[in-house]
Amino acid sequence: xxxxxxxxxxxxxxxxxxxxxxxxxxxxxxxxxxxxxxxxxxxxxxxxxxxxxxxxxxxxxxxxxxxxxxxxxxxxxxxxxxxxxxxxxxxxxxxxxxxxxxxxxxxxxxxxxxxxxxxxxxxxxxxxxxxxxxxxxxxxxxxxxxxxxxxxxxxxxxxxxxxxxxxxxxxxxxxxxxxxxxxxxxxxxxxxxxxxxxxxxxxxxxxxxxxxxxxxxxxxxxxxxxxxxxxxxxxxxx
Amino acid sequence: xxxxxxxxxxxxxxxxxxxxxxxxxxxxxxxxxxxxxxxxxxxxxxxxxxxxxxxxxxxxxxxxxxxxxxxxxxxxxxxxxxxxxxxxxxxxxxxxxxxxxxxxxxxxxxxxxxxxxxxxxxxxxxxxxxxxxxxxxxxxxxxx
Numbered sequence: 001x002x003x004x005x006x007x008x009x010x011x012x013x014x015x016x017x018x019x020x021x022x023x024x025x026x027x028x029x030x031x032x033x034x035x036x037x038x039x040x041x042x043x044x045x046x047x048x049x050x051x052x053x054x055x056x057x058x059x060x061x062x063x064x065x066x067x068x069x070x071x072x073x074x075x076x077x078x079x080x081x082x083x084x085x086x087x088x089x090x091x092x093x094x095x096x097x098x099x100x101x102x103x104x105x106x107x108x109x110x111x112x113x114x115x116x117x118x119x120x121x122x123x124x125x126x127x128x129x130x131x132x133x134x135x136x137x138x139x140x141x142x143x144x145x146x147x148x149x150x151x152x153x154x155x156x157x158x159x160x161x162x163x164x165x166x167x168x169x170x171x172x173x174x175x176x177x178x179x180x181x182x183x184x185x186x187x188x189x190x191x192x193x194x195x196x197x198x199x200x201x202x203x204x205x206x207x208x209x210x211x212x213x214x215x216x217x218x219x220x221x222x223x224x225x226x227x228x229x230x231x232x233x234x235x236x237x238x
Numbered sequence: 239x240x241x242x243x244x245x246x247x248x249x250x251x252x253x254x255x256x257x258x259x260x261x262x263x264x265x266x267x268x269x270x271x272x273x274x275x276x277x278x279x280x281x282x283x284x285x286x287x288x289x290x291x292x293x294x295x296x297x298x299x300x301x302x303x304x305x306x307x308x309x310x311x312x313x314x315x316x317x318x319x320x321x322x323x324x325x326x327x328x329x330x331x332x333x334x335x336x337x338x339x340x341x342x343x344x345x346x347x348x349x350x351x352x353x354x355x356x357x358x359x360x361x362x363x364x365x366x367x368x369x370x371x372x373x374x375x376x377x378x379x380x381x382x
Contacts, residue, residue: 041367045333050365075253079245115341115358116331122273160253164260175264177272177279177294179341184363193366 007223010084014216021213028206036199043196052110054199058207059103063131064166066096066211067159070138071166074159077150084219086150089159090142091218095211097135104128115179123172124180127165134162149226274341278319285346293322293352294341294360302336315340315352326354333359 036054043050069092077085107125108118119125138158145152151159173182184192192200264271269279274294280286293315301314310327313336324342334340339360344353 043365044368045338046361046365053365075249079242079249114333114361116333117358120273120358123271157252160249161256163253164256167257168260168264171264172271175268175271177274177276179273179294179358179360181361181363184365191364195367196365 007084011220011223014220018213018216018220021209021216025206025209025211025213028202029210030206032199032201032203032206036203040196040199046114049110049113050196052106054203056103056106056110057200058204059099059106060128061204062207062211063096063100063103063128064169065208066092066099067131067134067162067166069215070096070159071163074156077156078153078160083150086147086156087219087222088215089138089156090149090151091215091222093135093139093142094218095214097132097139099207099211100128100132100135104132117179120179122179123176124169124178127169127172131165131169134165138162148229149222276317276319277315277322278317280322280346281320285348285350287346287348290343290345292341292343293324293346293354294339295322297334297336297338297340299336313340315342322350322352324352324354326357328356330357331359333361338362 032054036051040051042048070089073085073089073092076082077089104125107128111120112118138155141155141158142151145155147155172178173180184190185197190197272279274292275286277293277295280293295315295317298314298316298321301312303312304310305312309329310325311330312323312325315322315324324344326342326344334357339362341358341360342352342354343356343358346352
């Protein structure tokens with residue numbers, strides 16, 4: 001892992017990887033959305049509302065996956081002092097928050113016709129809203145310190161502490177009576193019929209690749225900015 | 239090397255403490271964080287009379303009965319352990335039907351029945367096309 005501690009070596013891989021992630025991701029998202037919107041059958045109960053799932057599920061997965069990434073980056077930063085870990089954490093925060101917001105929004109739009117309400121303080125919804133606020137807190141904390149490319153140690157600690165919300169979100173529908181339905185896709189299989197389920201695969205993978213591409217872009221932009229700053233400082237000194 | 243190991247142990251201890259605290263809090267919140275009472279939850283205890291609560295469960299088979307006024311609905315909510323008769327006056331959501339999940343907002347009456355002021359339909363985790371309706375699964379409970 002420390003082979004990539006050198007930003008130049010990281011950039012050598014990140015540069016060609018970015019367009020691949022974005023291109024393939026975009027293609028898969030478009031494919032999954034087209035199939036999900038036009039070709040799959042409606043649900044027997046929800047009708048066409050079921051199609052919001054093809055956006056909602058990837059958004060939920062990336063909102064939670066984003067924070068898991070932040071938590072891992074935080075541990076790597078605190079324990080191994082890896083110079084890119086903080087850069088990655090900072091880069092993940094904004095897209096993670098965006099997807100969490102998309103998840104809450106699409107869920108609300110789905111909830112109105114299905115449950116009969118836009119919002120209820122149910123365990124799943126509340127813990128997901130808390131995740132959004134955790135992202136805001138992380139971003140505020142990251143910008144509160146002098147660190148511009150990486151994040152401060154306090155921010156990294158916050159990233160680890162906030163990770164406790166991830167299993168809570170995941171288990172909220174199992175531990176507590178909730179309005180949100182239980183997990184459809186578990187290790188034992190799926191309770192979503194396969195002809196409705198399958199476009200979810202390309203949209204989940206596609207949005208994940210897009211997410212990865214955006215994170216790589218943000219990391220590269222941050223590193224480039226640090227480089228410019230260092231060069232300006234050197235020019236001013238000479 | 240030693241400092242690195244120390245930091246690793248410290249980070250793991252910290253992570254363990256946070257996870258432990260979270261799990262303790264979650265189990266402590268077991269009843270408070272629940273969105274609704276299931277009929278089985280209130281079967282043994284004193285009914286929370288005069289308090290706004292939610293009652294959730296399955297709408298029992300062939301239990302929906304409409305009054306002559308057209309807006310009053312009687313039905314029974316069950317969870318496999320107990321049954322609670324519910325009366326509701328108003329417009330029910332589209333997905334409200336028998337053998338399907340419901341969350342009723344309202345309050346209990348002393349005789350054990352429930353007066354609902356609002357109904358929410360609870361969708362379960364099964365999704366299927368119309369031609370498979372009821373053929374693939376039979377809804378029996380709120381949880382898989």
